[in-house]
Amino acid sequence: MLQRLSIRNYALIEELDITFSKGMTTITGETGAGKSILLGALALLIGNRADSSSLLKKTSKCVVEGTFNIDNYHLEEFFKINDLDYEKETLLRREINPEGKSRAFVNDTPVNLSVMKELGNRLIEIHSQHETLTLNDSGFQMLVADSFAGNQKLLIKYLSSYKSYTSAIEQLKQLRAEEEKAKKDSDYYQFLFNELDEAALKSGEQQTLEQELEILNNSEEIKLALSKAGTVINGDEENLLTALATVLQTIQSVAKVFPKANEILERIKSTQIELKDIGNELESLEQDVIIDPKAAEFMADRLDVIYKLQQKHKVNTVDELISVHAGLSEKLMNMTSLEDQIRVLEKSSAEIRNSLKLLAQELHQKREKAIPEIEKNVATLLRDLGMKHAILKIELNALPEDQFRTNGSDTIKFLFSANKGVEYRELNKVASGGELSRVMLAVKSIIAKLSGLPTIIFDEIDTGISGEVAHKVGNILVDMARERQVIAITHLPQMAVKGEEHFFVYKNTDKELTTTAIKKLSKAERVEEVAKMLSGEQPTKAALANARELLGV
Numbered sequence: 001m002l003q004r005l006s007i008r009n010y011a012l013i014e015e016l017d018i019t020f021s022k023g024m025t026t027i028t029g030e031t032g033a034g035k036s037i038l039l040g041a042l043a044l045l046i047g048n049r050a051d052s053s054s055l056l057k058k059t060s061k062c063v064v065e066g067t068f069n070i071d072n073y074h075l076e077e078f079f080k081i082n083d084l085d086y087e088k089e090t091l092l093r094r095e096i097n098p099e100g101k102s103r104a105f106v107n108d109t110p111v112n113l114s115v116m117k118e119l120g121n122r123l124i125e126i127h128s129q130h131e132t133l134t135l136n137d138s139g140f141q142m143l144v145a146d147s148f149a150g151n152q153k154l155l156i157k158y159l160s161s162y163k164s165y166t167s168a169i170e171q172l173k174q175l176r177a178e179e180e181k182a183k184k185d186s187d188y189y190q191f192l193f194n195e196l197d198e199a200a201l202k203s204g205e206q207q208t209l210e211q212e213l214e215i216l217n218n219s220e221e222i223k224l225a226l227s228k229a230g231t232v233i234n235g236d237e238e239n240l241l242t243a244l245a246t247v248l249q250t251i252q253s254v255a256k257v258f259p260k261a262n263e264i265l266e267r268i269k270s271t272q273i274e275l276k277d278i279g280n281e282l283e284s285l286e287q288d289v290i291i292d293p294k295a296a297e298f299m300a301d302r303l304d305v306i307y308k309l310q311q312k313h314k315v316n317t318v319d320e321l322i323s324v325h326a327g328l329s330e331k332l333m334n335m336t337s338l339e340d341q342i343r344v345l346e347k348s349s350a351e352i353r354n355s356l357k358l359l360a361q362e363l364h365q366k367r368e369k370a371i372p373e374i375e376k377n378v379a380t381l382l383r384d385l386g387m388k389h390a391i392l393k394i395e396l397n398a399l400p401e402d403q404f405r406t407n408g409s410d411t412i413k414f415l416f417s418a419n420k421g422v423e424y425r426e427l428n429k430v431a432s433g434g435e436l437s438r439v440m441l442a443v444k445s446i447i448a449k450l451s452g453l454p455t456i457i458f459d460e461i462d463t464g465i466s467g468e469v470a471h472k473v474g475n476i477l478v479d480m481a482r483e484r485q486v487i488a489i490t491h492l493p494q495m496a497v498k499g500e501e502h503f504f505v506y507k508n509t510d511k512e513l514t515t516t517a518i519k520k521l522s523k524a525e526r527v528e529e530v531a532k533m534l535s536g537e538q539p540t541k542a543a544l545a546n547a548r549e550l551l552g553v
Contacts (some may be wrong), residue, residue, distance in 0.1 A: 001454045001485040002124060003089070004067040009056045010044075011037045012516040018503065024481035026496045027489045027518075028529060029505030034516030035489045038505070039126055039459055042066070044094040046124055047117025052100035056515070062096040068123050073454060075122065082106075082115050092116060092123075125451075127444055128459040135440055136428045141412045142367075144443055145394065147450045149370035151363055155407060158359040162404055165356050168349035175345065179338045182331075189331050192313075196325040199305055206306055206318045209299050216296035219289050226286035233279035241279070244272050353402065360409035367396055367410060374446065381442035381476065386469040389420045392439060434465050441473060448480050455485040462492045474498035493533040497550040502526045523553055 007016045012034050029035050044050055045066045055062050071088040079086040085107050093105040094116075104116040134140040146155060215222065234241045248268050255261045310316060313324045371394045382390040393415040403409060415424035418435055427436065441461050448456055458477065462470050471494040477486050478498050490496055502521045507514055521529055530547035531539030539547070 001069050002066060002487075003069055004065075005038075005042065006063075006065040007038075007041045008064075009060050009062045010041050010054055010064060011056060012507070012514060013037060013041070014056060014513075014515045016516075016518055018518060018520075020485065020487065021501055022485050023500045024478055024486045024488065024498060025501045025503065026499030027487065027503045027505060028491065028496050028533065029518075030507070031491075033505045033507050035505045036128075036459065037516055038518070039128065039457065039489070042124065042457065043126060044096075045092045045116070046120025046126070047104075047113050049113075050094070050096050050102055052096065052098055054096060055098065058098055061098065063093065065091060065093045067091050068454070070123065070454070073122070075119075078119065078122070082111065084109055084111070092120065123453070124455040124457065125448075125453050126457045126459065127440070127461065135414065135436060135443070136426065138412055139407070141394070141414050142407050142410070144374065144447060145367045145370055145396070145412060146363075146407070147447045148374050149363075149366040150450075151366055154359065154363060154366070158356070158363060158408060159406060161352060161356045161359055162406060165349065165352045165404065168345060168352055172342065172345050172349060175338060175342050179342060182334075182338060186332070189328055193325065193328040193332060196309065196321060196328065199309060199321075201306070201309075201318050201321055201325070203319055203322065206303070209303050209306075213296060213299040213303065215289070216292060216299065219291045223286055223289045223291065226282050226289065230279055230282035230286060233275055233282065241272065241275055244268065244275060248272065356404055357402070357409075360404060363408040364396070364398055364410050367408075367412075371396060377446050378439070378442045381445060382438060384472050384476070385438045385442065385465075386472065387418060387435065387438060390416070390418045390435070390439075391424070392416055392442075393424045437461060438465065438469075438473070441476060445476050445480055448484065453484060455487070456480065457487045457489070459489045460491060461488065462490050462495050466492065467494070470494035491533070493530045493547070493550060496530055496533060497547075502529070504529055523551075527551060527553065 001022055002020050005016075005018045005020070007013045009015075027035055027038070040054070041064045044064045050062075052058065068090050069088060070090050076086050078084075087107050091105075091107055093108075095103045095105075102113070104111050104113050106116065106119060146152070231239070233239055248265070251261050251265050251268060255265055306318060306321070309321055313321060315321055315324065375392055375394060378392045379390070382392070395413040395415060397411050399405070399409045399411060414427050416427045416430055416435075416439065417424045418430065422430075427439065441458075444456070461477075462473055465473060470492045474488075474495045475498070477488055477495075480486050481500075488495060488499065496502060503518050504521050504525070505516060505518045508517050509515075527544060527547045528539065530550060531543040534546055535543035
């Protein structure tokens, strides 16, 4: 529950410090005095956004602090998950600097606004008179049905399954798009792959072919040159070997008398051996060179295939073509893999869908079972609120098969009739502002009993009602306050007297500034305030007596 609220430099509030008790507290004040400013400040503690326009003095920061007793509300796990220090008395703080930047703290630890909002929504609910519009929202209507049906854990399980299902469907969509594109490309890829596959390319093949073709294309010229060179060495009577033999004989004739010639003689012998070897090699090479036009044509055709493939795939080597071939093979294999992935995912998504369908059916059944009880409870409360013949009718319909939403496979609609014999129609088409307020109060009181929220605040829930009905509305709030803290901002005396404590909001005006202040009323002050609410600024004796009677003092 909210124990203390401290506000500095917010809207018309310069500085304010309030301590709240459990049970029911009422807040009254003149129109425009700033009652709703309190709600605005509290809204900051439950994660609402703010900017520098909220500041009373534009050069100072705004600070709003709320102390909450959170014992017995099972929030230890939330604090653990968010790495926060758990304290039975927890302090929430918001700061807004003159530049409009905001900071949030839980027990003096900085937190993201989303964390503060999540925690705040577990501690306090603010119901304003404008919130009656949410009665027409299907999301809120489903929340009412689920709260009464006790579907909270089931909804968590359903939502997890729903997210898995939508994720699987999205993956399937992407894979099928890839498959469709792949199918369009597959024939072309297969053609390219087959073309390269048939080419049976080998690394280094191109260089070898180019060299061999160069020889074949010049084979006659090469053969002739080798033959001519061989003839010069040892082919005719007058050749190099014959001439060298003559040189050898000549030197040998003087070697005995001229020893220095022996070295030359050895070199000539060596040259003679080398020259014979060269001659034999030339003859062998000449025989190896074949004039083969068919072989040359085959090689030229093979190279032509390679060159065309290189041009087609915009590469320069056979190794790059081999790499292209491997890449095409992988693409074709991936296409087969896509089909396998799709089959697996289709099976998986079907299983999730079946599970989701069962969960949705269970939600539907529990809602169906709860709806008559909701209608009965609301009708009872509306009778207490002076609407004897008012009936809230809830229509729940299942969506077509395999249509899922985040909260199930149902549509819901609140229909209303305020009078006997009048057909049921949607709330916003038949209910007045006062009627909507009473329907919302009836619904809220049901939800409050189920939700276990520590604190609920009503901002002028009594709009559009008066007299005995206001008294009954107050009794409903008192009943709610037996199990939780209720704070009611009201303009009706019949409501104001229901609080165990009563705060009065008023304005202070000096030469330079108008500010909002609040004070807790004593018994005597409370009698006077209620009397003013009954008869005006100068309460009559009758009004004072009436006030005492209403307050039971």
